[in-house]
Amino acid sequence: MTKKTFILASIIFIGLIIVLMESASLNWAWSLVILVPLILLGIYDLLQTKNSILRNYPIVGHMRYLLKDIGPELHQYFVENNTDGKPFSANRRNYIESHATLTAENHPFGTELNIYKNNYDWMEHSIYAAERLKEVPRVNIGGIDCKQPYSASIFNISAMSYGSLSPNAVEALNIAAREGNFFHDTGEGGISPYHRKGGDLVWEIGTAYFGCRTDDGGFDREKFKEKANWPEVKMIEIKISQGAKPGHGGVLPAAKNNQEIADIRGVEPHKDIISPPSHKTFKNAKELCFWIKDLREMSNGKPIGFKLCIGSQQEFIDICEQMVETGIKPDFITVDGAEGGTGAAPIDFSDSVGMPWEPALIFVCDTLKKYGLKDEIKIITASKIVSAFDIFKAICIGADLCNSARGMMFALGCIQSLRCHTNTCPTGVATQNKNLVKGLVVAEKWKRVKNYHQEVTKSFLDLLAAAGCTELNQLNRAMIHKQMGVEEKTISEVYESKY
Secondary structure, X not given: OOHHHHHHHHHHHHHHHHXXXXXXXXXXXXXXXXXXXXXXXXXXXXXXXXXXXXHHOOOOOHHHHHHHHHHHHHHHHHOOOOOOOOOOOXXXXXXXXXXXXXXXXXXXXXXXXXXXXXXXXXXXXXXXXXXXXXXXXXXXXXXXXXXXXXXXXXXXEOOOOEOOXXXXXXXHHHHHHHHHOOEEEOOOOOOOHHHOOOXXXXXXXXXXXXXXXXXXXXXXXXXXXXXXXXXXEEEEEEEOOOOOOOOOOOEEOXXXXXXXXXXXXOOOOOOOEEOOOOOOOOOOXXXXXXXXHHHHHHOOOOOEEEEEXXXXXXXXXXXXXXXXXXXXXXXXXXXXXXXXXXXXXXXXHHHHOOOOHHHHHHHHHHHHHHOOOOOOOEEEEEOOOOOHHHHHHHHHHOOOEEEEOHHHHHHHOOOOOXXXXXXXXXXXXXXXXXXXXXXXXXXXXXXXXXXXXXHHHHHHHHHHHHOOOOOHHHOOHHHEEEEEOOEEEEHHHHHOOOO
């Protein structure tokens, strides 16, 4: 709740107190202390000309804005059931909370899901369950041209910039990555001091080149060389597009763009910062391949990859053809879906642009196989992946490992108040307001993120054993089924006619 809304709510609440005072025949002088501000507010509402609601409904009209401000929380607590919340249901949020706090318990009374609805996913299990692995498998990332391959967890922190997230949130995430032995993607906002707490980093380079940016917004090779060779930077990721706003640059609202963030990014403070929709360093698939080679050389052979949400399938096919022609391949590709999250995006982009996650992942995997590229290139994927089954399904479809942004935010304490873009996040996760940030205690929150990662990957091992498998490469699409009403298909059959 903003300070303005709090004041308005207080005035309205005090008005109710007046009624009680009158009914109790209390001193009228005390009532005047309260009545005078309300009368003045009412007169102002009647005389102002900018807001017709307040002009027509003085004082009472402020309730509309109070309810609008706290509406998401009211809806969560009093309207939603456990399975229909958006973007994440109460059950999904509780799943993360219980794993983060080590209070996960067995679910009572059976599933709450409608298993005959369209697109209900389920996995095959084996009556000959395998022995559960003692350690979670890791994935080696690095092709033949990579001199510093990286061993990655199957579950990691997806791209979230300092600026979008608070300093305390970024620091807690990085310490969790350090203690839990998984990586932390910086997001496109550059590497801040809060990223450098010992956790492994994937440095994301976006279209605005924050952290390696020239004064006119171009790519600065010397700044890149310096930071790419920091020991905590394990991989570099070129951000071509992201699921929540593909074809649109990243957005940092002015309210979040303080002096420190502006200095890190190399921009002016206290202004909306919108990254360009595309890169200056390459304009076609061949130039992208040569830039990958250039970045690999400047980073002394660290793994280089790119992230994208699929739009034009032909454009991705063109990239694969150029990989074959030039012999230059990325070490990994991160596939985002249209349902990906963001702190701020135009609603037309978040609702209606880009290919959804499942068909996108299948298309990328199959296209790489068609061109003989899959063996050298690892596929990372991210889009609403928060549970052990989500990871299992993603690997069955074709991913090698997964990232999660909103899952890690929930583990930090996010309550899905849907204020990421307003700088008023009540939990101190997605705000730069110091009064709110101080509520996120780093010493406590990093433990929750580490616990969440640990418990989810342990649960993944249970699913792997239930499927009768002991290795990641035994997972395949035939193990994932979609219930479509009374009809059931494997996920391969669902998308067979398209891809």
